[in-house]
Amino acid sequence: MTTFVARRLLLLPLVAFGVTILIFALLQFLTPAQRAALFVTDPRQLSQIDAIIRKYGLDKPVHVQYWTWLKQLAQGDLGWSQTARMPTSTALATFFPATLELTIYIFIPVVLIGLWLGTKAAVRKDQFVDHFSRFFAISLRGLPSFVWGLIVLMVFYGWLNWFPPGRLSLDADLFVKSPEFHRYTRLMTVDALLNGQPWIFVDALRHIVGPAMTLVLVEMALIVRITRSSMLEVLRQDYVRTARAKGLAEPVVINRHARKNALIPVVTLTSLIFVGLLGGVVLAETIFNYPGIGKWGAEAAVQLDIPGVTGFGMFIALVTVVGNLAADILYAAIDPRIRLQ
């Protein structure tokens, strides 16, 4: 187990390094003047582009440039993001907690409902629940999340006015920005409770439900499908028959014997879902004007804010790689067969 984890951990810097090379290669499509923007950390410097090109050697050979750029990155300096009107690294730190919070509120219902529905469908194979869940999974696979998001916005904001876009309503926002409110975790709902302000909690939650609802439905289809097929596979195994034969109650057989083993592929899937969510939030946040990393990244891309967009891409890649690593280790911890390979 230790060697397995060690080997996977060694891969992490390698992939991170590869990501920087990929992004750097992409940047070579830009002119030196455009690339100089990456080194600007203050809008006042924009008038001195030529000096910056010379200073950072943007007319030098590629490998020299790469080294300079990498040194900058290592110091956490990702350039000035025009869309966020702050340094890219600050923008990442500002926007990521909001996205993380949204992701958590999507992830939990997706996994819980997905597992429940998938198990139910497998246990009652070819009954109503099964047909319903299959129909649900099949039809959801084609659903474009941005179309669904717009419909959610129309119905639940335009019509019912339950789940408004944005992060907080005006008065809540004012209160949050006042000195009375302490930002402990930067997750709005958690902070609201820690500050003993349930009305802010409710307000923040109302703003999260819309984008969360958009992605929950789309992401859930996959987990229902995989749980169902994995459960069906396990229910056919001899040890399940043995468990039934020795007279165990059906819930015990399902929950203790079958589901635990059926969960193995689902664990891998959750990491895929996490990755999918980081991509999906780009659309959901844009539609609901939720001030997270995805909305900022999309805005930066549209406005050709190159430092912003590359910083966004590299950050998401890093989070994804770490998430995948965690899933791999978890997978190996659950299933001893993996470690031996």
Add this chain to the structure above:
Amino acid sequence: MISVIRLTLSRTTSPRLLRVTGVALIASLAVLAAAPVVRVRVIQHPLDVAAFLLLVVAVGVFWSLPSDFTRRMKRNPLSIAGFVIVIGFVSVAALAPVLASPQPGTRDPYLIPHEGFLPDPQPPRLGHPLGTTGRQYDIFYGLVWGTRTAFRVAAVVVTISIVVGLVLGSIAGYYGKRLDEVIMRVTDIFLAFPSLVLAVVITAVLGKGLDKVMIAIAAVGWPVYARLLRGEILSVKQRDYVEAARAAGAGDLRIIAQHVIPNTIYPFLVYAAFDTGVIVLVAAALSFLGLGAEIGYADWGQLINMSRSWILGLPGNPFVYWYTVVFPGIVIFLFVLGWNLLGDAFRDILDPRLRGST
């Protein structure tokens, strides 16, 4: 599974496949040789021809599958539904100039005609059966010609991904060792990005435009193909018939091209069917974000983007502009669903163990 595939291959009637391809080639040559008036009406974009040829080959491959496979497919209503949906889209794409004829004198029929510059969308009415978007682009026209765009994007991206994946995947799988390690780490790097994120970054750097979108999505897509093929090759490589071919003195290239790839290609095609839907979805999402085709170009995501600021309707009447989301939404949904169902059908046929796992 391998034996199933081998059986398929040995029973594949290649003359039939050749005939279909031949007819397609003659047809496209005839169009190319025809008078400019006819040519301009049929071909609106050079890539249309490529997409058409690819589709014909796909139909040919399907046609050449042994009859018990098609019979099995006919028994599953979902497979039929998928097939019907895809055929429907193909016919819409092929008949685009008839269904929504471009205004005489337009230079590029892919540019949606628009009357006037009223900022807000207008409901369905005579002459605009599905309504118009913000700034009066006709939704029906955009959807019909957008089908061609969708097929073109999917065909180009799938071709690039398959070619790159085929080359790198077979090198990695067949030669193994260090080369394998290097190629797999490269795929790791590309797979470190959620596909939409990498596509957003690439289109931002390369600039707007449909061609950039295609490059971006292909860059995201190929690693999966390479990995898929590598895995299949690793399992096929140890089979006796590869050993036998090597003993008979066949070279590496010959073994890869004649023995390994034909035995691993079907899972690849199944994935390509699923991927077609996903590609169009990602392309639509990019256009929706404003990173895709230029304003006014017939593209499904674009259509929704053009009315985005009107989605919330008017106070007291939130659903006034429903048609700007619902019609393009239904079309994208059906397209993706159709290809997913078709992919399911192929997979069921090729790997009976997975049947009913959806």
